[in-house]
Amino acid sequence: MGSNRLTGIVKLALVVGSLQLGSIGLAQADTTILNVSYDPTRELYKEFNAAFAEKWQADTGETVTIQTSHGGSGKQARSVIDGLEADVVTLALEADIDAIAAATSKIPPDWKTRFENNSSPYTSTIVFLVRKGNPKGVKDWGDLVREDIQVITPNPKTSGGARWNFLAAWAWARAANGGDDAKAQEYVAQLFKHVPVLDTGARGATTTFVQRGLGDVLLAWENEAYLSLEELGPDNFEIVTPSISIKAEPPVALVDGNVDSKGTRKVAEAYLNYLYSDVGQKIAAKHYYRPFKPELADPQDTARFADVKLVTIDEFGGWKEAQPKFFADGGMFDQIYKPGQ
Amino acid sequence: MAFRSSSTRWQFRQPSVIPGFGLALGVTLTWLTLIVLIPLSGLIWRSSGLGWSKFFALASDERTVNALTISFGTAFVAAVINLVFGVVLAWVLVRYRFPGKRVIDAMVDLPFALPTAVAGIALTTLYAPNGWIGSLLEPLGIKIAFTPAGIVVALVFVGLPFVVRTVQPVMEEIDKEVEEAAATLGASRYQTISRVLLPGLLPAGLTGFALAFARGVGEYGSVIFIAGNLPYVSEIAPLLIIIRLEEFNYPAATAIAAVMLLISFMMLLVINTIQSWSRRRYGYGA
Numbered sequence: 001m002g003s004n005r006l007t008g009i010v011k012l013a014l015v016v017g018s019l020q021l022g023s024i025g026l027a028q029a030d031t032t033i034l035n036v037s038y039d040p041t042r043e044l045y046k047e048f049n050a051a052f053a054e055k056w057q058a059d060t061g062e063t064v065t066i067q068t069s070h071g072g073s074g075k076q077a078r079s080v081i082d083g084l085e086a087d088v089v090t091l092a093l094e095a096d097i098d099a100i101a102a103a104t105s106k107i108p109p110d111w112k113t114r115f116e117n118n119s120s121p122y123t124s125t126i127v128f129l130v131r132k133g134n135p136k137g138v139k140d141w142g143d144l145v146r147e148d149i150q151v152i153t154p155n156p157k158t159s160g161g162a163r164w165n166f167l168a169a170w171a172w173a174r175a176a177n178g179g180d181d182a183k184a185q186e187y188v189a190q191l192f193k194h195v196p197v198l199d200t201g202a203r204g205a206t207t208t209f210v211q212r213g214l215g216d217v218l219l220a221w222e223n224e225a226y227l228s229l230e231e232l233g234p235d236n237f238e239i240v241t242p243s244i245s246i247k248a249e250p251p252v253a254l255v256d257g258n259v260d261s262k263g264t265r266k267v268a269e270a271y272l273n274y275l276y277s278d279v280g281q282k283i284a285a286k287h288y289y290r291p292f293k294p295e296l297a298d299p300q301d302t303a304r305f306a307d308v309k310l311v312t313i314d315e316f317g318g319w320k321e322a323q324p325k326f327f328a329d330g331g332m333f334d335q336i337y338k339p340g341q
Numbered sequence: 342m343a344f345r346s347s348s349t350r351w352q353f354r355q356p357s358v359i360p361g362f363g364l365a366l367g368v369t370l371t372w373l374t375l376i377v378l379i380p381l382s383g384l385i386w387r388s389s390g391l392g393w394s395k396f397f398a399l400a401s402d403e404r405t406v407n408a409l410t411i412s413f414g415t416a417f418v419a420a421v422i423n424l425v426f427g428v429v430l431a432w433v434l435v436r437y438r439f440p441g442k443r444v445i446d447a448m449v450d451l452p453f454a455l456p457t458a459v460a461g462i463a464l465t466t467l468y469a470p471n472g473w474i475g476s477l478l479e480p481l482g483i484k485i486a487f488t489p490a491g492i493v494v495a496l497v498f499v500g501l502p503f504v505v506r507t508v509q510p511v512m513e514e515i516d517k518e519v520e521e522a523a524a525t526l527g528a529s530r531y532q533t534i535s536r537v538l539l540p541g542l543l544p545a546g547l548t549g550f551a552l553a554f555a556r557g558v559g560e561y562g563s564v565i566f567i568a569g570n571l572p573y574v575s576e577i578a579p580l581l582i583i584i585r586l587e588e589f590n591y592p593a594a595t596a597i598a599a600v601m602l603l604i605s606f607m608m609l610l611v612i613n614t615i616q617s618w619s620r621r622r623y624g625y626g627a
Contacts, residue, residue, distance in 0.1 A: 074587040081589070099589050155570060157584040197487050197569040200583070204566070212469040214487075328588055334404075337572050 032065045033264050033271060036086035038073035038160060038250070039203050040224045044287040045090070051283060052274050056267065064267055072201045073160035080106075080255065087259050087268040090252045092160030094118075094313070095323040097253050106257025120249035121275035122289035125310055126168040128240040129209065129218040129225045136216045140242045141172040144217060145190040152215035153195055154205040156326075156333050161202035161248075163327055165219040168246035170326075171311040175244055189336035210237070221248065223288035226304070239306075247310040384602065388595040399596040404572060405581060408597075412578040413604065415489055416557030419496030423553045424546055427504025434505070435512045449505050452498055457562035464495055465567045487569030492577065495563040500553030507549035508542055515541055543619045551612040558605055 037045060049066040056064045073092035080086045081103045091097055101107040112119050130138050136149055144151050154162040173187035197214060199205040202221060206228055209218035225239050252272050259265040274280050278296040285297035294302045316322040326332040388396060399405060434446055468475045468486040475486055485491050523533040561579040568575040578601055585594035
């Protein structure tokens with residue numbers, strides 16, 4: 001027993017010692033930055049981070065480690081507000097970054113103007129994922145309120161992607177009814193009567209549709225839909241692109257408050273700028289995001305995107321107006337979900 | 342068995358073989374304050390920033406009331422189911438010998454150890470309309486997953502060990518002779534169970550019930566996958582708290598949390614009162 005404990009202590013001392021040495025080694029050569037992102041960007045940033053680390057090493061001789069945290073976009077924003085030391089945020093919604101800017105002084109209010117294309121290096125849109133052969137013959141948004149159709153979408157209250165879904169449906173209905181917002185609201189209310197399950201996030205909704213076999217149509221990010229197709233085999237599902245959809249612009253921002261205190265501004269800035277480079281644009285297109293500069297990406301990647309009329313968030317007055325109007329407590333979503341209406 | 346006469350009941354310093362009562366009490370109070378009281382008072386403090394009228398408006402909001410009803414209702418049903426089957430399980434584990442008993446005994450604790458989200462995903466896979474169990478129930482018109490029934494299933498799962506583990510030791514204390522005495526005095530089996538055994542188990546059973554109930558009210562991870570999360574149908578209060586947080590509406594989130602805390606506290610108080618009454622009445626129970 002006694003000798004056992006002694007070797008235990010020796011081992012512990014060794015472990016502590018090696019940790020100490022390790023951290024000294026790290027402090028000299030390595031910079032670490034943290035990218036706080038949302039759920040469906042896992043694969044994209046895995047590849048991009050490796051590419052950037054290589055590029056940074058080649059340019060400056062310094063080693064950089066990029067940590068990435070993924071989760072629901074709103075939850076991620078809340079973590080940053082509550083003190084998670086993100087160097088950059090790459091979230092699903094402008095409104096989430098606005099929330100960080102409003103709640104802390106770590107991001108300036110004009111963050112959107114600091115990078116090209118409203119700080120969105122890549123965009124996406126909302127499409128329908130249906131079962132192979134499209135058995136219910138779903139073509140466009142109008143089909144989704146048919147008697148025999150069940151729609152899977154996450155909860156707009158908890159999921160950034162679901163807010164894009166909601167607005168895309170709204171945009172179609174408004175256009176179909178000559179710009180009538182009341183008719184659009186009626187349509188969206190109808191649509192949500194066909195939703196049997198509200199998952200809390202986009203990945204959860206995909207699981208419900210794919211694994212549990214629930215529903216006829218999944219409203220999904222275009223990149224998630226293609227990814228599901230790739231992962232699960234094109235034998236089971238296909239993608240239907242509606243006539244009108246929304247241009248989903250997931251933005252990126254530098255968290256000034258954190259990079260200044262950590263001394264990582266230069267590398268964090270370079271990291272975000274690299275998203276706009278040919279390498280960044282190529283990787284984005286490869287992972288089914290629509291690149292901001294399609295001419296830089298591989299033509300066979302960009303050729304995969306179907307032509308669709310895309311409305312932008314500006315038609316809803318931007319996120320600063322849309323967020324409280326549609327998704328805040330008592331907003332449009334709450335109104336259409338009141339019982340007995 | 343601990344026995345306190347009423348004269349020593351209010352004595353502050355209890356003689357004990359363990360030394361250092363002052364130190365022990367000090368550590369206890371400090372620890373409780375740091376770990377429990379400060380976070381909870383933070384909750385109250387944050388929701389008190391709302392002001393009473395706004396607090397009441399949020400707490401009496403239709404959606405909040407609905408979510409609270411679902412949370413407390415499903416937790417209650419699940420705790421009742423757990424009480425009945427937990428006692429039966431404990432009974433079997435204490436009174437019978439059979440092969441694999443130790444394995445089954447160990448399995449009771451699994452819901453304690455398993456991350457609840459994993460349990461939730463597993464249960465949803467089973468009970469979804471295309472799952473093993475769900476596909477059998479579907480033709481009968483019974484839907485478990487994505488209905489309040491699914492929430493009950495998840496809560497029964499996470500709450501089961503509480504009842505078994507509180508009832509088990511008390512049951513071990515009841516001597517077999519008590520049953521035999523009842524039998525020799527001419528009691529029927531039903532009478533033996535209802536008049537002799539169950540009253541003695543009541544305090545422990547209620548403790549287990551209270552623990553399972555409290556756990557069910559606060560449960561999030563396992564429920565969120567199986568519930569379907571439809572507002573007014575299967576939206577639990579913890580999810581509504583998360584939704585308020587996603588809206589960056591911290592005061593509203595803490596208001597709902599404070600209401601939950603208050604209701605839970607009152608229910609535990611009631612159960613504790615019943616328990617101490619039945620302990621005095623029947624004398625069993627730890």
